[in-house]
Amino acid sequence: MRVGIIGGGQLGMMLAETLKKYDAYVIALDPNPLCSCKYVCDEIIVSEYNDLANLKKLANRVDVITYEFENVSAEALIYLNENYNMPQGIKPLFDSQNRIREKENAINNGLSPVEFYRVLSKDDLLKGINKIGYPCVYKTTTLGYDGHGQVVLRSDNDIDLVTKYLGGEGILEKYLKYDYEASVILVRDNKEIVAFPPSYNIHKDGILDLSVAGLLDDSISEKLINKSKEFMNSCNYYGILAIEYFVKDGEIYFNEMAPRPHNSGHYTIEGCNISQYEELARFLLKKPLVEPKLISKTVMKNILGEDLENKCPFGFWHDYHKKDARPKRKMGHITFTDTSLYDYNQKYKKYFI
Ligand code: ADP
Ligand code: MG
Numbered sequence: 001m002r003v004g005i006i007g008g009g010q011l012g013m014m015l016a017e018t019l020k021k022y023d024a025y026v027i028a029l030d031p032n033p034l035c036s037c038k039y040v041c042d043e044i045i046v047s048e049y050n051d052l053a054n055l056k057k058l059a060n061r062v063d064v065i066t067y068e069f070e071n072v073s074a075e076a077l078i079y080l081n082e083n084y085n086m087p088q089g090i091k092p093l094f095d096s097q098n099r100i101r102e103k104e105n106a107i108n109n110g111l112s113p114v115e116f117y118r119v120l121s122k123d124d125l126l127k128g129i130n131k132i133g134y135p136c137v138y139k140t141t142t143l144g145y146d147g148h149g150q151v152v153l154r155s156d157n158d159i160d161l162v163t164k165y166l167g168g169e170g171i172l173e174k175y176l177k178y179d180y181e182a183s184v185i186l187v188r189d190n191k192e193i194v195a196f197p198p199s200y201n202i203h204k205d206g207i208l209d210l211s212v213a214g215l216l217d218d219s220i221s222e223k224l225i226n227k228s229k230e231f232m233n234s235c236n237y238y239g240i241l242a243i244e245y246f247v248k249d250g251e252i253y254f255n256e257m258a259p260r261p262h263n264s265g266h267y268t269i270e271g272c273n274i275s276q277y278e279e280l281a282r283f284l285l286k287k288p289l290v291e292p293k294l295i296s297k298t299v300m301k302n303i304l305g306e307d308l309e310n311k312c313p314f315g316f317w318h319d320y321h322k323k324d325a326r327p328k329r330k331m332g333h334i335t336f337t338d339t340s341l342y343d344y345n346q347k348y349k350k351y352f353i
Helices: 010-021 052-060 074-083 091-096 099-108 122-132 156-165 218-235 276-284 341-351
Strands: 002-006 025-030 043-046 064-067 116-119 136-140 150-153 170-174 180-188 193-195 199-204 207-213 239-248 251-258 298-304 316-319 330-337
Touching: 002 010, 002 052, 010 025, 010 276, 025 052, 043 052, 052 074, 064 276, 074 091, 091 099, 091 218, 091 251, 099 116, 099 170, 099 251, 116 122, 122 136, 122 156, 122 170, 136 156, 150 156, 180 218, 180 276, 193 218, 207 341, 218 239, 218 251, 239 276, 298 341, 330 341
Parallel strands: 002 025, 002 064, 025 043
Antiparallel strands: 116 170, 136 150, 136 170, 180 193, 180 199, 180 239, 199 207, 207 298, 239 251, 298 330, 316 330
16 A cells, blocks of 8 residues: 655654555655655655645555645645545544634534634734633634744733734633643544543643653543544544543543644553554554553653753653754654653653753
């Protein structure tokens, strides 16, 4: 089988590594000729994500198409979906591309986000603040990631920080003082739906720092998994889906979703009997899904540009082969198996700032 991946970042790289184990021929499309996928894929098509001629070139050379990057234009996706084999379809991607659409879709399919309002003007912003109160968070509705395009508002003094975004579409959300964040990754084919053990996630400055598997108690894990499965079935999505939640007083609040492998699922490579990448590979190659199980308590630590100097001699190191190590840029990750959050803090935390 020949598989085409739109996007050549680290998620595509780890998917390609897995696909190669299944003897697939893998081509990725990415604007960066030195993208992470270059080191594992059979070919790279160097192109902008929205270049229809190059997307067609990719599609014509493969049996199945998937995406690891969310911001491909709707027009290009509709064309690919109608004319080629993209088993995940476009709906989950379309629904996730705009934060307001994403949250309304969550409500329509049984999940609850925190209180939110659409913001176009300063007037909308002030009305929203009036209803929600402080703290609240303004986010651009499109193209945000790793906390980019977000402003946390704690008092009237912070209102000016939003000014540069006004005019474009934004969302104002209640800033929840959650107990913790958690995420669930699911894969659904024509026969069944499987879910990975939910991870407990710790963010630093809006970027995932640690994912911890095997920490949540059974009742909350079951609730997260059951609600997520009901949601995915109700939306009638296929393929892979990651859902991020806030958890407070045992209640779960939908934050956002992504129809691609997810950073918080990197732990599954060493921590589970099957990884998120392998489950997606099996979906794409039409092989039966496997029920995911945790092998041991596992902690995944993201390595950003500024962490690279801290060479930790332990754990499973995944290098994304990125050329320039900018601060806050994800350069790799380290997975510690047989490690609880307590063990991580005792033994490994000291290697990182
Ligand atoms: P993205 O991951 O696309 O940058 P998110 O909406 O997931 O955007 O925000 C990044 C992180 O910022 C979240 O994981 C969480 O730590 C924090 N955050 C975002 N929205 C809220 C909120 N409404 N309440 C509390 N924390 C939030
Ligand atoms: Mg997020």
